Amino acid sequence: MSERAAPFYCPYCGDEDLRPNETGHGAWECAACNRAFQLKFLGLLARGARRTDGGGDGT
Numbered sequence: 001m002s003e004r005a006a007p008f009y010c011p012y013c014g015d016e017d018l019r020p021n022e023t024g025h026g027a028w029e030c031a032a033c034n035r036a037f038q039l040k041f042l043g044l045l046a047r048g049a050r051r052t053d054g055g056g057d058g059t
């Protein structure tokens with residue numbers, strides 16, 4: 001299994017110009033907004049991946 005997860009878009013500005021940060025370990029930096037961020041895998045969800053919304057708006 002690969003520990004690396006490459007983001008496709010910057011979560012802050014949405015730009016695609018992402019580069020791996022020198023700190024490594026899932027760290028990326030955005031060349032567009034100069035932000036550095038890190039991805040972390042938290043684990044698999046205990047529940048099933050599929051979940052149907054009730055559709056209630058709660059109004």
Ligand SMILES: [Zn+2]
Nearest residue numbers: 010013030033
């Ligand atoms: Zn960005």
